[in-house]
Amino acid sequence: MQKIPKQEYTAECKALAVKRVKDGLTVGAAARELGLIDQTLRNWVKAADAGKLNGAGTKPVTPEQMEVTRARTEVTGASARSKS
Numbered sequence: 458m459q460k461i462p463k464q465e466y467t468a469e470c471k472a473l474a475v476k477r478v479k480d481g482l483t484v485g486a487a488a489r490e491l492g493l494i495d496q497t498l499r500n501w502v503k504a505a506d507a508g509k510l511n512g513a514g515t516k517p518v519t520p521e522q523m524e525v526t527r528a529r530t531e532v533t534g535a536s537a538r539s540k541s
Contacts, residue, residue, distance in 0.1 A: 468511060474498055475505045 477487040478498065488498045504510040 471501050471510055472505070475502050475510065478502050 474487060474491055474493065475498075477490070478484055479502075482490075484498050484502065485495050487493075488495045491498075501510060
C-alpha cells in the first residue's frame with residue numbers, strides 16, 4: 458500500500474479560502490467549491506482568527522536556528538573550497 462503525499466497549500470490559497478467563508482459562504486460549500494475537506498478549511502478559519510495562518514513550509518525560525526544554519530553553510534563552503 459502506497460502512502461499518499463500530504464497536500465501543501467500556499468498562504469495565499471489558504472487566505473483566499475478563509476476569505477470566502479468570511480464573505481458569507483458556508484465552510485461546507487466553500488470546501489466543496491475549492492476541492493478541500495471541510496475540517497481542513499475549518500482549521501484554516503480558526504488559525505486565521507487566531508492570527509496563525511501560515512503557508513506551506515513557513516515554520517517559525519528562532520535566532521539560534523538561523524545561527525546554526527549559517528555556521529553549517531560556512532563550514533560546508535570552507536570544506537568545498539579546500540578540496541578544489
